[in-house]
Amino acid sequence: MVDVVSYPIVAASLVFAAWALVMLVADRNPREWFVIGAGVIEVLLLVQAIVAVIIMIAGDGPADMALFISYLIFTLLLMPATLLWALVEKSRWGTGVLVFAALVVAALVVRLQDIWEGVPSVV
Amino acid sequence: MGAGRLLVAVYALFGVAATSRAVYQIVTRFDVAPVAYVLSACAAVVYVVATVALAKRSRAARWVASAAVTIELVGVLVIGTITATGAVNFPDDTVWSMYGRGYLFIPLVLPIAGLLWLRHISASPARGSGRDSSAGRG
Structure with missing residues (x-):
């Protein structure tokens, strides 16, 4: 798809996951930084979604567009939902939810790439 | 609930992912691999049941959760083994x-x-008996 947009998301979410993991181990809970970090990733995901939609409208989208769009929507909902969850659960396990979500975002963006390129593998 | 919250979150995510994937596969190309897709759908149902049961705290919920999680473990071991050994393709x-x-x-x-x-x-001692402190919070 648009590697220029996707790779920074993978990098950002991996960095965020690693940082949140450090916070988890140190048992610290810098909530405003969690919000900022998750917000940055979400903005990047939105940019990716907008770029993808524009390319699709231009008629150069993935073969399996329905699958791509459903993954895209799921990707956009993930961060806000898990951030909310993590803020409600104030213990270090709430931070664990963020670590997991950030790793899932990275995996999902790679999956989105595969679907876009039409790589045959697990749906 | 601490660590349980993380577990429920991961389960919830898996439930959503597995369910949508199974629905997609069954709707778009059931004839390609009916057995595999039905299995995926069953796995998805088990994840959803486990999610709900783990999120609740009653004794009954704990029972349901144990059953669902055990089915899951057996499922992943059996399907994992027969696919890894190539017994079933x-x-x-x-x-x-x-x-x-x-x-x-x-x-x-x-x-x-x-x-x-x-x-x-x-x-651990019975839940909801005043032990509901905020230990580990903040």
Whole structure:
């Protein structure tokens, strides 16, 4: 798809996951930084979604567009939902939810790439 | 609830992912691999049941959770083994194929974590009896 947009998301979410993991181990809970970090990733995901939609409208989208769009929507909902969850659960396990979500975002963006390129593998 | 919250979050995510994937596969190309897709759908149902049961705290819920998580463990071990040894070759992967390799082996780790957690909470004193402190918070 648009590697220029996707790779920074993978990098950002991996960095965020690693940082949140450090916070988890140190048992610290810098909530405003969690919000900022998750917000940055979400903005990047939105940019990716907008770029993808524009390319699709231009008629150069993935073969399996329905699958791509459903993954895209799921990707956009993930961060806000898990951030909310993590803020409600104030213990270090709430931070664990963020670590997991950030790793899932990275995996999902790679999956989105595969679907876009039409790589045959697990749906 | 601490660690249980993380477990429920991961389960919830897996429930949503597995359910939508199974629905998609069954709707768009059921004829390609009917057995694999039905298996995926069953796995999805088990994840959703486990999610709900783990989120609740009653004794009945703990029972349901134990059953669901055990089914999951058996499922991933059986399907993992028959796919890894090549005894059965599904035309398409299920969540549990190759011990959940397509999902970073999370399907294998989750039920084990779930069982450990259930053992942990059943070993601790009855819930909701004033022990609901905010230990570990903040």
